[in-house]
Each structure stands twice: as C-alpha cells, then as structure tokens.
Amino acid sequence: MKYSALKGIHDIFPPDSFIWQHVENTAKEIFSSYGFQELRAPIIESTEVFIRSIGESSDIVEKEMYTFNDKAGRRITLRPEGTAPVVRCYIENHLYNLPSPQKFFYSGPMFRYERPQAGRFRQFYQIGAEAFGISEPVIDAEILSLLKLFFERLGLKELNFQINSIGCDSCRPDFRKALLDFFSTKLEGLCPDCRRRYEINPLRILDCKVPDCIKLKEGAPVVIKYLCKECTEHFNSFQEYLKLLNIPFNINPNMVRGLDYYTRTTFEVTCEHLGAQNAVAAGGRYDKLVEEFGGPKTPAIGFAAGMERIISLLKDSGPIKIPAPKVFIASLDIESSKKALSIATDLREKGLWIELGYYGNSLKSQLRRADRISAEYVFIIGEDEIKSRKLKWKKLSDKTQGEIPFTEIDNFISGI
Ligand code: ATP
Ligand code: MG
Numbered sequence: 399m400k401y402s403a404l405k406g407i408h409d410i411f412p413p414d415s416f417i418w419q420h421v422e423n424t425a426k427e428i429f430s431s432y433g434f435q436e437l438r439a440p441i442i443e444s445t446e447v448f449i450r451s452i453g454e455s456s457d458i459v460e461k462e463m464y465t466f467n468d469k470a471g472r473r474i475t476l477r478p479e480g481t482a483p484v485v486r487c488y489i490e491n492h493l494y495n496l497p498s499p500q501k502f503f504y505s506g507p508m509f510r511y512e513r514p515q516a517g518r519f520r521q522f523y524q525i526g527a528e529a530f531g532i533s534e535p536v537i538d539a540e541i542l543s544l545l546k547l548f549f550e551r552l553g554l555k556e557l558n559f560q561i562n563s564i565g566c567d568s569c570r571p572d573f574r575k576a577l578l579d580f581f582s583t584k585l586e587g588l589c590p591d592c593r594r595r596y597e598i599n600p601l602r603i604l605d606c607k608v609p610d611c612i613k614l615k616e617g618a619p620v621v622i623k624y625l626c627k628e629c630t631e632h633f634n635s636f637q638e639y640l641k642l643l644n645i646p647f648n649i650n651p652n653m654v655r656g657l658d659y660y661t662r663t664t665f666e667v668t669c670e671h672l673g674a675q676n677a678v679a680a681g682g683r684y685d686k687l688v689e690e691f692g693g694p695k696t697p698a699i700g701f702a703a704g705m706e707r708i709i710s711l712l713k714d715s716g717p718i719k720i721p722a723p724k725v726f727i728a729s730l731d732i733e734s735s736k737k738a739l740s741i742a743t744d745l746r747e748k749g750l751w752i753e754l755g756y757y758g759n760s761l762k763s764q765l766r767r768a769d770r771i772s773a774e775y776v777f778i779i780g781e782d783e784i785k786s787r788k789l790k791w792k793k794l795s796d797k798t799q800g801e802i803p804f805t806e807i808d809n810f811i812s813g814i
Pocket of ligand 1: 510512518519520521522523524655657675677678679680702703704705706707
C-alpha cells in the first residue's frame with residue numbers, strides 16, 4: 399500500500415459512520431431543545447486567535463498547535479478547539495448586539511499535535527456549545543443538564559460529573575500566591591513543563607498528569623478555600639441548581655482545566671471505562687475572554703465533548719443497531735433490471751432505502767449481498783416475472799414469501 403492516513407488521524411467509514419451520525423443527530427436534537435443554534439466557524443484561523451485565548455502556558459499553545467505560514471506568510475493554525483473561533487465570530491459579527499443570551503453549538507474536527515494513543519488523536523472531533531451573556535449560575539446548571547440528557551439519550555451510563563470553581567480576578571491572585579509558596583520548596587521534583595508553569599501560570603501545575611507532579615501536588619492549597627464572596631456564592635448557587643435538577647456531582651478541587659481562559663465554574667464529565675483518557679466532555683466559564691478579545695464585557699460558558707470517546711463508549715456498551723435497506727431488488731437480465739430500477743426510483747421518492755442487485759452478478763450472489771446488508775425484504779424480478787407482471791418477495795427475517803403484482807407494490811409497501 400502506497401499511501402496511508404497521517405499518524406494519529408483516522409478515516410471514519412461505514413458502519414461506524416452510522417454511529418457518528420446517530421451521535422451528531424442526537425446532539426443536535428438535544429442542543430436545539432435547550433435553544434442552542436448551530437454556528438459553523440472556519441477550521442483555520444490566525445494563530446493569534448488561539449494564542450490570545452487559550453494562553454501561552456497551555457499545553458495546546460506550547461506544543462500541540464498545527465501552525466504554518468500561508469503563501470503570503472500569514473501565521474495560520476488549524477483549530478485545536480472550538481471556543482476561540484466562536485468567540486472571534488461572535489465579536490467580529492457583533493452578535494452581542496442581539497438579545498442575550500446568544501447560545502450556539504458547533505461540531506467538527508479539531509487538530510492537536512499530540513502523542514497518538516488510546517483516546518488521543520491528532521485530528522479528533524468535538525461537539526460543543528457556548529452561551530454568551532449570562533452570569534447567573536442557573537445557566538451553568540442548564541449546561542450540565544443538557545450534557546446529562548445528551549448522554550442519557552445515547553444510553554451512556556456510569557458517568558461522573560466533576561465540578562470546581564477556579565475563582566475570578568479578585569480571588570485568583572491570593573490562590574496563586576498560596577500555590578507559589580506551596581511549590582517553592584518542591585520545584586526540583588516537578589517536571590520541566592511544571593517548572594516553567596510555576597513562573598507563568600502555577601495553576602496549571604494542578605492539571606499536570608506526570609506521576610511525580612501528581613505526587614508533589616498532594617496537600618496543595620485548594621482553590622475553593624480562596625474564593626471571594628461573590629465566587630463562593632456563585633459556586634454554592636450552582637450546586638443548589640444541580641441538586642434541584644437531580645444531577646449527581648463531585649467537587650474536584652484539583653480540576654483547573656488546561657486552558658487559560660476559564661473563570662469560576664469548571665467541569666468535566668468522566669467515565670472510568672475510558673481508561674487513562676477518561677474525560678468525555680469538559681468546559682467551564684470564561685467571563686473575561688470576550689472582553690479580552692476586544693468585545694464588550696460578556697460573561698460566557700461552554701463545553702466540548704470528544705466524539706471519539708463517546709463513540710468508543712457506545713461501541714463498548716453493546717451492539718448498535720445499524721440502519722438497513724427496506725427492500726433489495728434482485729434482477730436477472732436487462733429487461734428486469736429496467737423494471738427493478740423504476741420500482742426502486744418510485745420507492746426512493748417515498749423516502750425508503752432501496753438497494754438494487756445488478757444482473758451481471760448471479761442471483762445467488764445478489765441474494766448473499768441482500769443478506770449481508772440485512773435488507774428487510776428482497777424482491778426478485780426475472781423474465782417470468784416480467785411476463786406475469788408480478789414479482790417474488792421474501793422477508794429475510796422469517797423467510798415468508800409470496801408474489802405481488804407490479805400494480806400492487808405501493809399497497810404492499812404501505813402494509814409492511
Ligand atoms: P486532556 O486533559 O485529556 O488533554 P483537554 O483539556 O486537552 O483534555 P479539552 O480541550 O477540554 O481537553 O477537550 C474537550 C474534550 O475533547 C476532552 O474531554 C476529550 O473528550 C476530547 N479531546 C481532547 N483532546 C483530544 C484528542 N487529542 N483526541 C481525542 N479527543 C480529545
Ligand atoms: Mg489535552
């Protein structure tokens with residue numbers, strides 16, 4: 399084989415693509431019922447869009463971005479996540495002038511130069527949502543409720559909702575200082591990334607997955623204890639709403655999330671069955687990002703769910719019903735194939751999935767194909783059928799069979 403897909407990048411083809419469609423359709427249905435509307439942002443942006451939003455000290459900006467120069471020498475990046483492009487679009491198109499909240503969802507490929515492993519790819523797909531303009535924690539709870547309904551509708555079980563609050567500009571400096579004090583004696587043992595993070599953004603040390611760093615952060619200051627009055631109230635009230643909605647949750651005081659733009663609420667939905675990469679969805683508030691991007695002061699909150707991880711959970715949770723054709727029409731010669739084609743076209747116009755057999759293949763091999771693709775019914779048309787103006791039908795599941803005049807096909811179909 400001469401060519402293969404790039405490392406960490408995968409093709410999606412049938413039957414898996416049916417599962418992908420099912421997940422995407424379910425998402426669109428649920429997200430719409432919460433008033434989120436689709437926003438399609440481009441896949442490429444100026445590199446600056448990501449650096450400014452995600453932050454210089456994030457894993458993404460430090461080492462994961464696919465960045466290149468275009469022919470005019472502009473720095474371009476393949477989007478590593480969906481929030482920054484949505485925020486850029488929101489501001490550029492003055493969407494903030496519309497009544498708030500403005501609620502959007504997106505879905506599509508993201509690109510990160512990561513070490514490929516289970517649950518981690520270089521091109522992967524996210525479905526995400528963003529809500530602009532509301533600071534009340536009720537919307538934070540609505541977002542978790544949306545995620546719960548989405549995962550329930552897909553039949554995913556044993557999911558954990560982990561929440562935290564990482565404060566705002568007025569309480570973060572105290573926490574930062576406490577972290578700097580705590581890690582000042584442990585710098586030697588931290589990984590090189592964390593030593594750098596210590597200087598730029600010590601919060602990120604809490605997010606590090608390196609075993610030595612995990613050990614060293616035991617006993618580290620807990621962000622919730624440093625929250626200001628407003629952030630504490632916000633966090634408490636968020637939890638009250640979650641209780642009201644019967645959403646079980648855990649507070650994970652170490653969850654600071656990997657991107658720099660978060661404020662206050664952060665959350666992750668995890669599933670133990672996924673192994674090391676166990677987060678299916680993650681997000682949080684970013685109340686300052688719109689303003690930092692040059693827009694008006696606008697509180698906002700969003701999340702992104704990883705499609706590949708959802709699909710892998712779905713596949714592990716049992717066989718998935720793949721759609722199958724209603725009728726497979728086998729034909730034995732040119733004349734019968736013409737008849738088969740016109741019957742198929744009529745039925746397709748009614749919205750049914752009709753497959754044709756082709757007379758260049760033997761009847762036996764046509765029937766084998768009908769069986770393989772689990773067609774519900776098989777119609778057979780040959781010379782005799784053309785003469786008698788009737789076709790033979792067979793139901794593959796119970797082997798019942800019979801004949802129908804060509805003129806009665808519509809009636810037959812509406813009766814099954
Ligand atoms: P992690 O800590 O696993 O690196 P992250 O903080 O980079 O996660 P986010 O940017 O919040 O992840 O992305 C949200 C979701 O997108 C993740 O919870 C995960 O389901 C999915 N995801 C992120 N990176 C990848 C990847 N490289 N391959 C597949 N899915 C991914
Ligand atoms: Mg990551």
